[in-house]
Amino acid sequence: xxxxxxxxWHTVCHSxxxxxxxxxxxxxxxxxxxxxxxxxxxxxxxxxxxxERRSANSEVILILERxxxxxxxxxxxRQANPDASAE
Numbered sequence: 467x468x469x470x471x472x473x474x475w476h477t478v479c480h481s482x483x484x485x486x487x488x489x490x491x492x493x494x495x496x497x498x499x500x501x502x503x504x505x506x507x508x509x510x511x512x513x514x515x516x517x518e519r520r521s522a523n524s525e526v527i528l529i530l531e532r533x534x535x536x537x538x539x540x541x542x543x544r545q546a547n548p549d550a551s552a553e
Contacts, residue, residue, distance in 0.1 A: 515525035537543060
């Protein structure tokens, strides 16, 4: 629940970004999702985010981006070997 509240707070507090003297809502560019986390995993995310001085939302995004980058580079993955379906 606290994780969801932090994500909500981050979205509300940082929803406007000024770009070229115009503002637009970041929330319109990103999908808002709700999911449950086990308490120990949530604690790890919060601890890591605090150590790196980022929001919990930014920490989750970074973790997911790194995961999918590694997955795409892994030998035998469809992204690393686009012709794998032809084998």
